[in-house]
Amino acid sequence: MEDWHNVDFVKSWDESASRGNPSRENQLSLLITLLSERCQSGDTILDLGIGSAQVEERLFLKRADVNIVGIDHSSAMLEIARERLRKTTLRNTQCVLYHHELADIDTLGFSHNAFSHVIAVQTLHHLEPETQKQIYGRVFDLVKNNGLFLLMDRVNIDGPKLNSVYAATWNWLENQSAIKSGWSGQYFLERLASQHDYPLSVETTVSWLEEAGFQAACLDLTLNRALYVGIKG
Numbered sequence: 001m002e003d004w005h006n007v008d009f010v011k012s013w014d015e016s017a018s019r020g021n022p023s024r025e026n027q028l029s030l031l032i033t034l035l036s037e038r039c040q041s042g043d044t045i046l047d048l049g050i051g052s053a054q055v056e057e058r059l060f061l062k063r064a065d066v067n068i069v070g071i072d073h074s075s076a077m078l079e080i081a082r083e084r085l086r087k088t089t090l091r092n093t094q095c096v097l098y099h100h101e102l103a104d105i106d107t108l109g110f111s112h113n114a115f116s117h118v119i120a121v122q123t124l125h126h127l128e129p130e131t132q133k134q135i136y137g138r139v140f141d142l143v144k145n146n147g148l149f150l151l152m153d154r155v156n157i158d159g160p161k162l163n164s165v166y167a168a169t170w171n172w173l174e175n176q177s178a179i180k181s182g183w184s185g186q187y188f189l190e191r192l193a194s195q196h197d198y199p200l201s202v203e204t205t206v207s208w209l210e211e212a213g214f215q216a217a218c219l220d221l222t223l224n225r226a227l228y229v230g231i232k233g
Ligand SMILES: C[S@@+](CC[C@H](N)C(=O)[O-])C[C@H]1O[C@@H](n2cnc3c(N)ncnc32)[C@H](O)[C@@H]1O
Pocket: 004, 017, 048, 049, 050, 051, 052, 053, 054, 055, 071, 072, 073, 074, 077, 100, 101, 102, 103, 120, 121, 122, 123, 126, 127
């Protein structure tokens, strides 16, 4: 069970974020490429669920001239983020971290069009579906015209008849992965079934992004992990 408020769990997650998640490296690489090519110097990016700021550490290797506003409800994750950002941020960029619940993002008082781009990596599936949908709407309001919402998240693969195919696909991914989890396909499925979170289907995600006002697409889908983009304007 993931406990983002437990210091030991959080430390171990930070040390092995890609273990059991063979597509994280590829999808992050694409997300950072798209974001860094699109950013202008001085842009401010909102990160929903910034965690330990692993995404920013990579982004700053390509774009050291952007500002970050990060929100997360885990003080343990934010503590690691502060340390990481202290080492990787240049003096003329700003990183502001909010210890805050994403469901209550409205109470932070951000203004309309406040952010150049918004990202959310492996976070929103922790929130109930209706809240995820509301957040898509808030993001549309918060991002500037032509801004991107890059959303990388778990996908609901719920189809018992396909379980043997999903398990075989997991085994194939595990074989190719540089970072081995040691999990069998069967264990991968059991682990998924025991998680108390709310991944959406690709279809639901894209259609809710569109309902929020974005032009949206799924850019990459690997078994139960996807990278989506929404563009405003
Ligand atoms: C899997 S970690 C991802 C961290 C980071 N985005 C990354 O990919 O490196 C998920 C993060 O979402 C945060 N989170 C989960 N539910 C949240 C909520 N309801 N409000 C704020 N943060 C939340 C957790 O504390 C955790 O830091």
